[in-house]
Each structure stands twice: as C-alpha cells, then as structure tokens.
Amino acid sequence: MSEILLEARGVTKRFGGLVALNDVNFTLESGSIASIIGPNGAGKTTLFNVFTGFYAPESGEVLVGGRSIVGLTPDRITALGVCRTFQNIRLFKNMTVLENVLVGAHTRVALRFWDVVARTPAFAREEGAALDRIGRLLDLVGLRGKENDLARNLPYGDQRRLEIARALGSDPRVLLLDEPTAGMTQGESRALMDFLRRLIRDLGLTILLIEHNMRVVMEVSDRVTVLDYGEKIAEGRAAEVQRNARVIEAYLGRGRAAGGAVTP
C-alpha cells in the first residue's frame, strides 16, 4: 500500500451556528487522483481551506506526510508540498505569466537579496534552475511564448491553466484543484483530464479535485468522497459511489432516490 500524503482525522469546522465540516475523516494516497463531490454548500471548499491552513479546524487533525499542520500558516503548508487552485480564478492579475509562476515558486528559490543585487553565482544557479523548471511547466500547460503577457489579459482557459502552473511552481506533492473544469467545454475538460493524468505520471504528483462535472469525476478518479451538509456520506471507487443510495438522495432529493444511478 502506498504512502498516505494527506489525511484529515475527525475534522470539524463551524462558522457561528453552521457546521461546515462535521467529524470528517479523509485519506489521500500518493500517486492517486481523488475527487470530492457533493451538492453546493456541502463543505468541499471549506475542506480545501482547512487542508491549506486558511482555516483552522475547531477540532480534529490534518496531517501532511504524517505531520500535523494544524496551526501552521498557509505559506508553511505550501512549503510542505500542498498547493491549490481556486474555483473563482485568483491570479495576480497585474503581474505577468512568468511572475505569477515565480511567486508560486517563492518557497523553492532560496535567494538572499544580495544574491540578486550582486548577481552572485548562487543567483545564476538558483534563478537559472527555477527558470528552467518554470519553462518546462509553461510548456506543460501550453503557455510558452506568453511569459510576458499580463495575467489579466489572458483568455479564460489560459487563466485556468496559469493557475495550475502557478500552483505547480511551488513544486507540490499534493495539488488541490477547486473545480478546474468550471466554464470549460466538454472537449476542454477532457484535455485537462489528460493533462492531469500526465502530471501524475511525469511529476509523480497526487491530485485532489473538487468537481461538479460528473463525467470528469467518474472518468478520472481513483477514489471519490461525497460530502453533504459537512458530513462524509460515502467514499469509494467511482462506480460504487455512483450507486450509493445516500449519494443519489443527496443529489436528487429523497423523493426521486428510487430510480437509477447518478448520471451526468
């Protein structure tokens, strides 16, 4: 059995009286693609925010590579190898494509100010290596040649890809993608899925998706976790989850739960 990279143990997160996550347990094995699905407001994005240290859970533990990260600031968690993209694109709009990815690589370039000013050998080495790696990332996402375009001037699809490249800039072990296919056509989604599979193969990445597009989820995921009202109601292989009565109920409502599987 492969290593568990990311784990939630009994995570509970409240906002005032609302329980956004209720005693959620979750594990993510290295080298896999997993998806979190659930109706709107089920707590999917909240779980991402807990994983990245943006929210601290009221109780429970979050572990990255077996190490507890509760109480760490988001930048420390990024340094441990967890990075994410956003449902509503949050690029640094007034910075170039290259600069966006370089900010993503912030924790991976160990440079002192003087190295930059004096152009020391350390600078040439580190910056050169970082730029090489980023060049390959931009090739990978198909943004080569647009390095100096401002992020806000990119078309929508490119912005989505740049968000992924920026997250990859931090050289993560786990990549969290929040609805990466939102606003994409079926063809674009398919291309993105192929791209994600390639990432796993070439970069040895582990991917966790939040996704509404069921076709994508069913096709790509090794495991699917279903949240509803902050609780995990099902987990397993895509085909199993698809037939789960509670899942069908959560998606379609009690009355219609009698017939058939969840279809896209």
Place this chain on the structure above:
Amino acid sequence: MDWQLVLAILPQVVIDGLVLGFMYALIALGYTMVYGVLELINFAHSEIFMVGGFVGVEILLSLQSHGWLGRINPFVALILIVLAGMVVAGLLAVAVERIAYRPLRSAPRLIPLISAIGVSFFLQDAVRLTESLWRNAFYLTYPSFAVLNRRIELGQSIDFSVKSIVVIAASLAMLVALQFLVKRTRLGRAIRAVAEDQPTASLMGVNVNRIIALTFLIGGAMGGAAGVLFGVQYNTINPFTGFIPGIKAFTAAVLGGIGNIPGAMVGGLVLGLLEAFAASYLSLFTGGAFGAEYKDIFAFSILILILIFRPRGLLGEVVRERA
C-alpha cells in the same frame, strides 16, 4: 510681464522644484508601499522621516564635538549619515508595524488609522523629550559643509548649491534601486503579490507577515534617507518637522495613485515642481497680487483639479480587485 526674467530664472526654479519633488517622492514611497500591502494610511510615516533627520544631525553633532567633522570627507560623512538614517528609520518603521499595527490587522480599518495617529504623536514627543534631556534643545541645526554649500553659477541669474545636486542624485539613485527591487527581485514580486491579494499570496507560499515587515523596512528606510537629505538641504530640524513634508508627500502619493510605486515618484515630482513654480512665478504672473506665500494654495488647487478629473490619481488607472 517680463518674459525675459521668467525664462532667465526657469532653470533655477526647475532645480528647486526637483529637490523638493524628489524629497516628496522618497517620502511618498513609504505611504504608497504600506497602503499597497495593508490599505493603511501610515500617518506615523512623517515621524519616521523626522527621526531619520535627527539621526543625521546627531551623528554630525557628535562628530563635531569630537572635532572629527573637519577631518572627514564631507561626501563620506553624507553617505554615512544617509545610511545610518535609513537603518534607524527602517528598523523603527518595522517596530511600529509590529507593535502598533499587526495586533490590529483584523480590526476595522479605522482602528489602525487611529493607532497610526497615536504613534505619530508618541514619536514627536519621544524625540522632543530625549533631545530636551540630552541637548537641552530640540530645534537642532545641521553642521554645514563648505563644499556642499558652494554654489555653482551658470550665467548671471542661475546658481544652485552643490547639495541640491547631491539631494537630487541621491534620491534618483534610491528610486532607481527601489524600482529594480520591486520589478526584478523575488522580494519585489512577493511585495506585489501581497499587495494584490494577500490570502492568495499566502496560499502560494509567501510569508505575508515577513513581507509586510520588509515593506515597512524599505518604506521607512526611504523616509529616513529623505529626513537626512531634508536636514542637509534646509539645515534645521525639530520634532514637528515631519508634519508638512509628510502631508505633502501623502498628497503626492494620492496624486500619483495611492498604492502605485511609480505613481508616488511622479506625484512627488509634480507636486515639488508645482510648488517651486508657484513660489517663483506667482507674484510675477499676478503683478504682485499673490506672493510666494500662496504657493501651497496654488499647488493644492491644481491637485484638487487633477483629482476631480482623475480620481484614481495620475498613474492610478489600474483598478485593484479584491475577492
């Protein structure tokens, strides 16, 4: 009107304006950078500037009292006091952020503003108290250097002091260095990322607290350098010196587009030049009805006009969006 006279004094006016303008630009950077990362108007910045000025005069006075001042090359002394002013002012700005702003980071925006005003009063009185105890006076005069006060004459009616050129050159060098830092370095990228979207920068691995502290360090250092240059240029300094240049530099930052670094530089220069033009030409152009003492009214009227037509400032066309 005597156009010949107008033209004859023009180069002089431009140089005076540039001296003033570069000084405003240096101070304005501190306001605009801090606003960029925190959306806070750091009203204590004018006192950071003032403290820089006091560091410079204290070093010169103690060198003088040991009889070393005459033996040092004035330019070496100048570099020394500018650097010392930058270090002390920069560290002071970091301390102010740590003590007076960071604990209030999540408070409503008015609260840190009030805290900033409090820090401003505190620093004024702290300097007044220590200088009163230490020197029995808090209006201090910069020891003058003959070389720096020497005037360069070009033609009959134009002459300017060496120190004006020194102030312009030093400010220009710092502005270029800052532009390089912000545009080309990892730290600069991180500062811009934090300014644009703090939570996202944090999620991408940027240590936001550290970047904010470094922003205060850089802005404070620029303000401290401006304080020393102010003292060298205008000779006297007191604990309340910071107020007027501070307000004007803040205005310059708004004029250029608050949060916009090149904007602060442009705004500073525009305001400095306007003021110098008004000081020299108002009485000429109005037949003596308005004298040089109306320079601020003139400069600020232009400013109000510019802001009516460009509310985001001269270079403030970039709209910052926050999710």
